[in-house]
Amino acid sequence: MLRLARLKQNLSQHSLGMKIDYTSTMIGRVERAESVSGWDKIYVISRFLRIDFKSLFALKSLEALLLIVDESFNLEVKLTQEKIDYYNFLKKTLKVQYELLEKERKTKR
Secondary structure, three states, X not given: OHHHHHHHOOOOHHHHHHHXXXXXXXXXXXXHOOOOOOHXXXXXXXXXXXXXXXXXXXXXXXXXXXXXXXXXXXHOOOOOHHHHHHHHHHHHHHHHHHHHHHHHHHHOO
């Protein structure tokens, strides 16, 4: 959601980082959820991008998440093979995680 909001505002990770005094590397790590980021960093980014902070932590449907991924992909300006691979990996991971969630829900019934 953070990446999509940034792309919709036509901001690079670098330009966003400059505006809020973070590095582009840190922005990328937060967007990819690569490391445990402090709540304060996520809050600052979401506030600058005008995203409701709480909405970042609400479970969304698989369809809604895939739509976010597709929208982000379509807004990418510098689409490298690495980014294409990342988006494909992200979609596959979401589908697998939702399958696991569904199996878990069925076993609890």
